[in-house]
Amino acid sequence: MKFKLKKSYMEDLELFEYKSDMVWYGAILLFLVLFPVWAGNYWTYNLTLAGVYCIAALGLNILTGYTGQISLGHAAFFAIGAYTVGYMTSILGLSYWLALPLAGVNSALIGLIVGLPALRLTGIYLAIATMSFAFIIEHVIIEWPSVTGGANGLIINRPSIGGWSLNTDASYYYLVLIMVVLFVLLTKNIIRTPPGRALVAVRDSEVAAQTMGIPLAKVKTQAFALSAFYTGIAGALFAPLINFIGPDNFTIMESINFIVMIIVGGAASIHGSIFGAIFITLLSEFIRVGKDALPTFMQQQVGFQGAVYGLIIMVFILFEPMGLYGRYLKLKYLFEVFPLYRKDTFRREKKFQKTERTR
Helix, strand or coil, X not given: CCCCCCCCHHXXXXXXXXXXXXXXXXXXXXXXXXXXXXXCHHHHHHHHHHHHHHHHHHHHHHHHHHCCCCCCCHHHHHHHHHHHHHXXXXXXXXXXXXXXXXXXXXHHHHHHHHHCHHHHCCHHHHHHHHHHHHHHHHHHHHHCHHHHCHHHCEECCCCEECCEECCCHHHHHHHHHHHHHHHHHHHHHHHHCHHHHHHHHHHHCXXXXXXXXXXXXXXXXXXXXXXXXXXXXXXXXXXXXXXXXXXXXXXXXXXXXXXXXXXHHCCCCHHHHHHHHHHXXXXXXXXXXXXXXXXXXXXXXXXXXXXXXHHHHHXXXXXXXXXXXXXXXXXXXXXXXXXXXXXXXXXXXXXXXXXXXXX
């Protein structure tokens, strides 16, 4: 296993620790740029959708993975971003490029408001509070037809840049790809800054963080606002992609989707957010296609997709708590030290209850 001897603080701030990483990421980026050239519209559309979910998963990972604050209401911020774009472009007739940043800002402001009363809540109580907020937004969507279109929804056209329209799946794919790259770089740099490390300190121990002078209330509300900003931008990209938004697009199931993404991909990991978003997007398509091959009585069952997600969460929590990215790191280490790999290298430490430790 290779280690790099760092001789200055500036080396610790480098975006790529090894030059080989730059080559690999460059190759992946080149593959993504050329993807629509050889892939059909179906796969281009699905990868575009996965890119939108990548941004939302990055936002939730900042709140849950890095700060330790669970949320079951991120579908609400996703809806706020989508309906901000829908209202400003379809009803007011404004430019999409003006609506896009305002969707993120609008979601961030509402996330800040939601984060304030949630400061005294943790664990399951915070999850219930954020889930309640999602139900409130879902009700507002239905009961405010002048802004949201109510149950009828809104039709949203894809934007254009000058004389170049983004009506095709390939052209819109490049817009989403650019946004994903920007938000990945933004997240990478945020986590390396003192405010980003304060998020991790709060997650690890609130008492220790407060002892070091970190303001808990400020850090938690900033995490909520930043996470909501990411998710609002994702919603603003999602709306023109599907051309139509309605209440059914922003149910509690969408919030569960985001949670599953970071659990499957790997919490507190940028790579995990990307892996999880791609995995869940493809899984949803496989469930939709594979469901037709199941017996009729299983096809008619309500909540089949939710049952599959629940099973996946249990499997990953029990057998792969670090997610797909954790499995990737294990395989990478295996090849680096082969044939000297030790079987129990990544064996989890057995934990005992307090009463058992004092015997």
